[in-house]
Amino acid sequence: MNAEFWINAWNTGRTNFHQANYNDKLTQYFPQLNPQKGQKVLVPLCGKSKDLLWLAGLGLKVHGVELHEDAVKAFFSENDLLPVVKTQKAHFTHYNHEQIVLSCGDFFQLNAHEKYDLIYDRASLVALPAPMRKTYAEVLKKALKIGGKYLLVVYDYDQTQMEGPPFSVSIPEVHELYEDRFQIELLHSEKPANEGPRLEAVGGLEIKVYRLEKIR
Numbered sequence: 741m742n743a744e745f746w747i748n749a750w751n752t753g754r755t756n757f758h759q760a761n762y763n764d765k766l767t768q769y770f771p772q773l774n775p776q777k778g779q780k781v782l783v784p785l786c787g788k789s790k791d792l793l794w795l796a797g798l799g800l801k802v803h804g805v806e807l808h809e810d811a812v813k814a815f816f817s818e819n820d821l822l823p824v825v826k827t828q829k830a831h832f833t834h835y836n837h838e839q840i841v842l843s844c845g846d847f848f849q850l851n852a853h854e855k856y857d858l859i860y861d862r863a864s865l866v867a868l869p870a871p872m873r874k875t876y877a878e879v880l881k882k883a884l885k886i887g888g889k890y891l892l893v894v895y896d897y898d899q900t901q902m903e904g905p906p907f908s909v910s911i912p913e914v915h916e917l918y919e920d921r922f923q924i925e926l927l928h929s930e931k932p933a934n935e936g937p938r939l940e941a942v943g944g945l946e947i948k949v950y951r952l953e954k955i956r
């Protein structure tokens with residue numbers, strides 16, 4: 741989906757992807773990445789997710805990247821995180837509060853080289869159509885340190901049954917995108933229970949949780 745789609749989604753309140761509480765796959769499976777205090781975690785396409793707070797609560801330095809400024813501002817204001825320091829650099833406006841930085845701008849302009857120890861991706865890879873997913877994966881591969889770990893939560897379903905987003909990302913696609921640089925482990929599959937009627941109506945849809953480790 742192009743930027744205009746997401747700008748419109750935020751402008752018109754079509755943000756059903758936002759969860760009022762921490763994502764249960766995050767709280768359940770992120771510990772399997774063995775996160776250590778002070779490590780840097782990248783949260784691409786972060787929206788105003790509460791998950792950023794959960795990650796900060798582990799003592800991590802959290803870096804979210806989000807296109808829409810309203811989402812970035814709402815994250816801080818709705819969670820009473822003020823004051824926020826705002827700086828402008830290259831393609832992004834950065835909003836800092838203690839160990840959380842949200843960069844407002846186009847994720848595809850992120851040019852980070854082995855900067856992060858961890859990545860958390862929920863509703864982010866699946867927010868993009870197939871050709872964009874390839875480019876997205878390349879940005880993440882470059883950004884993560886060797887030995888870095890990545891928790892990936894996707895939907896897997898018959899794409900003819902529903903138009904994305906969220907798009908379906910199958911097991912073969914995860915391998916196609918990442919296996920040149922990552923060891924890939926499927927940690928968990930389940931039918932959705934709290935994902936709303938649209939997704940729950942898609943026969944055979946599953947949530948899949950992967951642990952990826954960058955090995956080269």
Ligand SMILES: C[S@@+](CC[C@H](N)C(=O)[O-])C[C@H]1O[C@@H](n2cnc3c(N)ncnc32)[C@H](O)[C@@H]1O
Nearest residue numbers: 746757785786787789806807846847862863867
């Ligand atoms: C489906 S939402 C998921 C948000 C978040 N991961 C969550 O779990 O709530 C996808 C988000 O990606 C943002 N987005 C889409 N394209 C982007 C881009 N090129 N750069 C940065 N953010 C983008 C959208 O504005 C939207 O907030």
